[in-house]
Amino acid sequence: MADTTRTIWQQDLSVDQQLALNTAAVHLADEFGGIYGRETIERFLHTSYDQFAGRSTVPNFLPLLAERFARQRLQALARVEGHHRDGKPVVLFLCTHNAGRSQMALGFFTHLAGDQAVAWSGGSEPEDAINPAAVAAMAERGIDITGEYPKPWTDEIVRAADVVITMGCGDACPIFPGTRYENWDLDDPAGLALEHVRPIRDDLERRVRHLLDQIGVTAR
Template identity: 55%
Template sequence: MDHIEGEPCQDIEDCRLTDRHVQTLLNREADELARHFTGTFSPETVRDCVEDSYTHLAATARIRTHLPVLAARFARQRLEATAKNQGATMSDEPEVLFVCVHNAGRSQMAAALLDHHAAGRVTVRSAGSAPADTINPAVIEAMNEIGLDLTKEFPKPLTTEAVQAADVVITMGCGDACPIFPGKRYLDWQLDDPAGKDVDQVRPIRDEIDRRVRTLLDELVPSNA
């Protein structure tokens, strides 16, 4: 069955790479990414990850215009996590993964807030157990009010390598979707879901996330450290 451009895929098989232009763009992104990971991953491994990332993002994307670029960004995060898991890279920075169902509201706000407050002292990622196609517009507006731009962010699927690479995994209503690995710190933040809420209703959720993020940051990277 041919997939209609601009419609979300109902079957992941419909999202196979059949468009020559898309494949050209993906190859270009993969070549650039392969140069970044020279000595860590082969070009073939990088290309496979980029194409796999595209397929997963295309399964929910309504608009495909910038999808090859987003797939490359997602692939880079996955490869960085894999490199860490394999011991190919070493970092003293703690890594935090925020997970909610759609990665369109709570986890995106938490990741942006922690990244902002940490100022490079913490590696921050977010994901969804069933990612949406776009970020909640009311969430984007609420975050923009405090100077944080989420317009370039996008919902990402939860991957095993992301959980395995994290030191702290914070769930926000995703149930048992997160794989459990020994040695990780797991937290579950009970927060209202901003889905269907207007910006006035999202602000208190944002502020509560900000409070929790600041407390977490003080635990991970004490100010006197």
């Protein structure tokens, strides 16, 4: 059944995309094979691909995005199910488009926390790319966020988080019992010039530093 499902799912893909996804499945199996079986790994890879297939403007980049997102989801699931215990706090930053506020917050958190904590981000309506003004504003602080990409959230990612920071996603933000939630009321930088994004960036840095202090992580 698994092979039949995979064949149906791949029938609309180019040969290069199929090969890239097969390679991605091998990579993920090497990383998670001791925890999850082939069927689970391929299901996460395929559903991750579907998250981007309808909106990506660069089809050849889709398998890489799918692999990266599937890896994050499998890491989250491993934490939820108790397969991965490193004691590090996990923070999830959520906004509407995952292109501005949550990406800048993630950038500051990763830069300041280093390997002391884990952080992810997501959006209720992900854009195709990160806001260029947000990229430029963070670059002024010496932080490169161009390696990230707008993505949705999934249940396992939210459930794996110790703290969920919401920024404007409203009723779309997922709620799970036992998780700490905090809403940061910040302007959306979408469509704003760099000079108007800088105050949002600076506010985010202050909030991230305060959050790190609250969860017992020393900022670098």
